[in-house]
Amino acid sequence: MAKTILRVRQGAIAYYLNESSTGAKNSGRRFILSRTSDHGKTKDGWAKVNTTEHQVLVDTVGDADRFAACASLYASKPHRQHVDRHHIRGMAGKWEGVAFPVRVTHGRDTTQNANAENVSRHETR
Structure with missing residues (x-):
């Protein structure tokens, strides 16, 4: 189960930093930076974040600085589209x-x- 570590919003765009579950074979922590737009109605996608980048985002003080850091990190990484798992059964x-x-x-x-x-x-x- 994903655990939200931080959430920052400016206008209609919001970024969420989540710690995802890793399963039994991996002991390390994984972090995902997700982006939503249109006040949370549209899920734009997500990007993997390593522990160093995670720590930089957590240590950033102030919502404006944190939003800018999330935006630049999300733009610099290859991101994947959100997949709605609710309809995966076919x-x-x-x-x-x-x-x-x-x-x-x-x-x-x-x-x-x-x-x-x-x-x-x-x-x-």
């Missing part, structure tokens, strides 16, 4: 409800359709 297949639990959908009609479809699949086997 289209429903014949495995739905067998290999993975049935999807929880929102709305009364879609939930009833998913339950009816799941029941009809099990009856045909």
Whole structure:
């Protein structure tokens, strides 16, 4: 789980410095600098930050100086696009409800359709 270390905002643009989880095989800490625009509605992307750059951002005093440091660091690094992991599961297949639990959908009609479809699949086997 990511832990936000600092957040700095100026106008409609905001920068977030997060410490990301590393997993079992890596013991070092990883830092990510994310940028949002349009008051947080648009996620512009993220860039990897090493520990030295992380320490420089944390040690910077004052919001204006910190924002300028984040902006210059973000511009100097290659950044990646934000990927919405909420929709990563893909289209429903014949495995739905067998290999993975049935999807929880929102709305009364879609939930009833998913339950009816799941029941009809099990009856045909």
